[in-house]
Amino acid sequence: MRRRGDKFPDNGFEAWGGYMQAKIAKLEDQFSTKAEKESKLSNIFNGVSIFVNGFTKPSADELKELMPQHGGVYHTYQRSNDFIIASNLPDTKVKNMSTAKVVRPEWITDSIAAKQLLDYRQYLLYKNSRTQPQLKFNKIKKDHVKCDTQNGGMHEDAILYAKEMNHIINEYTFKETSKELDMCNVPTSNPKLPVVENKSKKSDSVAKTAVDPNFISEFYNNSRLHHISQLGAFLKQHVNDLRENNDFTFPARAVLKKNIQALNNVQQIEANFDSGKIIMHIDMDCFFVSVGIRNRPDLLGKPVAVTHSKGKQGRPKREGVDRYTEFNLYKQKQAHKLGKATGIPVKDIEIKSRVDLIADEDDDEYGSMSEIASCSYEARAKGITNGMFMGAALRLCPNLQAIPYDFDGYKEVAYTLYEYNTIAQYTLDVEAVSCDEMYVDCTELLNDLKVSVQDLATVLRQEIKTKTGCPCSTGFGGNRLQSRLATKRAKPDGQFFLTSELVEDFMFNIHLKDLPGVGRQMAQKLESLGHQTCGSLQTLTLGLLQRHLGNKTGAQLFNQCRGRDSNPLTFHTVRKSVSAEVNYGIRFENNAQCYEFLKQLSVEVHSRMQQLKVLGKCITLRLMVRDEKAPIETAKFMGHGFCNVINKSSSLPNSTNDIEIITKEVISLCKKQKIDPKEMRGVGIQVTRLEPLNAKLTKGGISKFFNKNVTQHTFNSKIISEDENGAIFDINQFKFEDGGEPKLPITPKKENKLLSPIKKSPKFGLLKSSPGKKRGILDINQIKFKDGRESKLLITPIKGNKLLSPIKKSPKFSLLKPSPGKKRGRPPNNAKSSLTTSKNFMDKFLYGQNQVNEQIQYKKENKDQILCNDEKNTNEELSQQGLSGLPWEKVRELLRAWLDSGQSPKFCDTKMIAGYLSKLVLNKDIDKVYILVNYLKRRTDELNNSMWTEVYDYVLEEVQSSMVVVYGKKLWIND
DNA sequence: ATCCTCCCCTAC
DNA sequence: TAAGGTAGGGGAGGAT
Structure with missing residues (x-):
């Protein structure tokens, strides 16, 4: 089973990957290959890998020799975890990289001379406190890390750092591996030595088929499609999170504007804004290739392809392969489908396929069936396309350069693209499409900066290029379709603005x-x-x-086809399904093997569900079964060949994420099909009809939060440290702007605010200060505020005394009844039951909606914690306390789940949230109020549903009335 | 009409 | 050798 997220909960990006075993395996491989090849002089650099940048002394070639001799790894091109060895770097490069790992070459030579790994921090090329590594050392337990004598006097922090940087998670394995290598500097393939026992066991476990216990992890670790998919899903969630936790102020815009103005050809604003929105589409150019050749200038300008295959290498012969028959089956099927759809006789249809160029099985040179994940533009010029087989590609371009995958690199670059340091520091109106592609609604940004589309594009593209080392293209248009087509035109490494006048002509030839x-x-x-x-x-x-x-x-x-597209960008996504499938390497001999694999796959699905904190109600099993006409041996090694697909689903009586139930259901579905396990070629499990779960908010979990200490902590401390990112809320950081003309150095947004009239609900009119009005003074001593960020908090003066009067509950507020208006999504079970069930959403969260499932789950996972069941905390008491005892992150999570639930909001829930926020106001936790209220606003806007709008209106009224009571002013709301 | 289920298709 | 995953939209056709 792959474990995810438990080791690095503080780092969302790492949590996503979590392929511990694979990482370790990789590491072991590194060691063993080295050990096989070199006679080593020492193990000083065990676990350390380097990449040499620029001219150094000793030279890169010498370092390349030295590293393996002393247990280290030298990379010809940069991997994410490498220490960078450099004597000097141009300023531009330094600006765009983290200098935390840039070390002078003397670190290597001195360490060798001292016969121990010296503290690398003494050799940092750049000592900048801001970019020093911020390691969470407490994450690694010290007793696990004692690296005994083999590491000499190595500084403990340095050990930790080296390890962390190299993602050596499992210290135990690390030690074992190192020791083995220490014991014998001999090729590990010698079958006499004890180590070899181990090694040979290991090579046995190189997963060949799905029967192997490590197969799933091994396969996923090498699957490009899996990585693409997971990375994409992660980034969508990441954007959700950014928007959820951000206050939507963008101080970096000032720098951006300066950079744009610094362009030579500063144009005045074009008439960009006459007609509605400006959408930007950003797409990295041949992403995998660009990442792969970041540090391979020798490959620039050459036809390059990312693939598992190493090139024109001989492949073992396999008995029974019949490519011709197999490929023809695909073609016939395609022809049949087309004939049915169009009415053209099947015999008249000629199908072109990617297999057309591929050679016979026994042609070593052009026979590879390894797929090309990405190819450079030089390769495309020869007719090579993504997804083509390597054999075919080589035929088109015999000097095609094959480079390996660098999944860590893709992750790193994608993160750079999406993290605060690029686009997200300017706007969060971002829709994540995938790891290398996003849409950005630039309307507000352009309006704010008052710059031209082209200038913005130039600067953003440059910034992405310097920060990621990879080129990208951007397209602009009035909607998502136009921007996308514009990008296509812009590629490679270009930009294009499809203005409204151009659209008609442009579309004609698309x-x-x-x-x-x-x-x-x-x-x-x-x-x-x-x-x-x-x-x-x-x-x-x-x-x-x-x-x-x-x-x-x-x-x-x-x-x-007319260039129209009314689909808005979706900034927030809600998961509708979770699945895992494997259609490679599936070769079972008997039912037992098949069920064992289904069990493993269930574990995979289950762990994904847990990460997403969802329950599901419908389970689907998907099987690929060899077509009777297809050869038993597939054309592609371990491929699925020509298959029929079977989907069978089963609706559960209750939503669940119970591993036992899932496994049982899946195996039972499979049994019913009565399929010969020998014929299976692919297996998948999908869970749909999801609903949110917050397992931590079960009864036992909640009572913890009613612990006195916590309450005190939340309400009385002036400096609290409960921000999950470790940020400290510190009143001393708070700044408030008083009086006169608003200077607005902090909130660029405010400028817009003042420029654009308020359109929305007339209520909002009251909240806005007119440009000339004075701002009130807020007692800063009473406000908690986040460290390190400037304030976006603005409080408008009260408008008359009217607002102090008690808030009337709006009579139209009708959350208990389903609105006859438009429906969104699928109502849970059926609409009636969801309305009549006694428990509302919040209650379900608080007291456990699926009590059976959850409690089983809970017991399983929290055996030790379950002891804390202070039964005095009855449901009733909790009800009275509402949410106020919860850490605010929990409430935020709960709020999110509520908005995502797809259910109609209930008034009691609304009241609970409003009550919580009011308490925050009384507690002068304005920062959190601000984030939650704005989040609620954005999400309810997106839901575009009158019931949810009412929820927002109600909550806002409550909040504002509390604001008036406490501060005599209202909270300023982004619109 | 409006749903649910079982597909197929598309995108990265 | 080779790593052909995954989520979402929507159509067909039957059930309500």
Whole structure:
């Protein structure tokens, strides 16, 4: 089982990966290969890897020799965990990298001379307190790390640092491995030595088929598609989190504006803003390749492909492979599908396929069936495309350079692209598409900066390039479709603004295949109708398209081919399903093996569900089974070959995330199919109809928070440290602006505010201060505020005494009844039952909605904690206390789950949230109030549902009334 | 009409 | 050798 997230809970990015075992395996590999090849002089650099940047003394070549001799690893191109060895670096480079790991080469030579690893910090090329490593040393237990005598007098922190940087998580394994290598400086392949026992066991465990216990982890660790998918999902969540935890002030905009103004050709603002929005689409150019050659200038300008295959290398022969038959089956199926869709006789259809260029099985040179994940533009010029087989690609371009995957590198670059240090420091109106692609609604940003689209693009692209080392392209347009097509035009390494005047001409020549949503099937269908371009398709009527393609798809295409797209960017995503599947390496001999694998896959799904904190109600098993006409041996090694797909699902009586239930259900579904396990070629498990769970807010968990200490801590301390990022809330940091014209150095947003009239609810009019009005004074001694950030808190003066009067409960407030208006999503179970059940959403969270499931779960996971059941805390008491005893992160989490629940809001929940926020106000925790209220506002805006809007209005009224009581002023709200 | 289920398709 | 995952949208057709 892969374990995720438990080791590095403080670092979201690491938590995502968590492939501990694989990492360790990789590490062991590094050691063993070295040990096999070199006769080592020492183990000084065990666990240390370096990358040499620029001219050094000793030279890169000499270091390359030295490192393995002393137990270290030398990388020809940079990996994320490397120490960077450099004697000097140009300033521009330094600006754009973390200098925490840049070390002078003397570190290496001195360490060797001293026969021990010296503290690298004495050799840092740049000593900048701001960029010093911020290690959470307490995360690693000291007693695990004592690296005994083998490391000589190595500074303990240095050991820790080296280890952390190299992601050596399992100290035990690390030690064992090192010791083994220490014991014998001999090739580990010698079968006589004890170590070899170990080694040979290990090589046995190189997972070949799904029967191997390590197969899932091994496979996922090498699967590009898995990485792409997980990274994408992670980044979407990341954007959710950013928006949730951010106050939406963007101090970095000032710098951005300066940088833009520093461009030579400062233009005045174009008429960008005449018609609605400006959407930007950012896409890294051939992402995997760009990351892979960041430190391989020798490959720049050459045809390069990222692939598992090493090139024209001989492959072992496999009996029974019949590529011709297998490929033909695919083609026939495709032809059949097309014939059915278009009415063209199947025999008249000729299918082109990516297998066309691939050679016979026994052709060593052009026969590789390794897929190309990404290829450079030079390779594309030769006709190579992503997804093509290596054999075919080599035929098109015999000097194609194959480079390996660098999944850590992709992760690192993606993170750079999405973290505060690039786009997110300027705006959070970001929709994450994938690890290398995003949409940004630039309307507000451009308005604020008053710069041209082109200048903004130039500076942003440059910034991304310097920070990631990879080129990207950006496209701009009035909607997401236009911006996307613009990017396509801009590539590679360019930018393009598709202005509204250009759209019509531009669209005319766009190939239908280039429209998002038009894939192979649709493109072929449309081609069979006689259309290949948007211009051509524009001649068809809406009705005709809908008849051929269905209502939605038809309408979508009708609009798309005219450049129209009314789909807004989605800044917040809610998960609807969780799944795991493996369609590679599946070769079972008997049912037992099959069920064992299903069990492992269930564990995988379960752990993903836990991470996402969801329960699910519907479980689907997906099987790929060899088609009877297909050869038993597949064309691709361990591939699935030509298969039939079986989907079977089962609805559970209750939502669950119980591993036992999932496993049982999946195996039972599988048994029912009565499929010969020998014929299985792929297995997948999917869980749908999700609902949120917060296991920590079960009864036992909650009573902890009613502990007196916690309460005191929350309410009385002036300096508290409960921010999950470790930030300290410190009143001394608080600044408040008083009187006169607002200077607004802190909140660029405010400028907009003052420029643009308020459109929304008329209530808001009262909250706004008009530009000339004086601001009130707030007693800063009573405000808690986050460390290190400037204030965005603004309090408007009270408008008359009216606002002090008690708040009337709006009579239209009708949350207990389902609105007859539009429905969103699937109501849980059925609408009636959800309304009549006694428990509301918050209660479910607080007291355990799926009490059975959860408590079982809870007991399993918290055997030690369950002792704290102070039964005096009855539900009733908790009800009275509401949320006020909870840490605010919990409330935020709860609020999020509530908004994501897909249910109709209930008044009691609304009241609870409002009550909590009011208490925060009384507690003068304005910072948190501000974040929560704005989060609520953004989310309810997005939900665009009158019931939720009422929730917001109600909560805001409550908050503002408390504000008036406490401060005599209202909280300033972003609009 | 409006749903649910079982697909297929698309995107990265 | 090779690592063909995963989430979401939507259509077809049957159930309500």
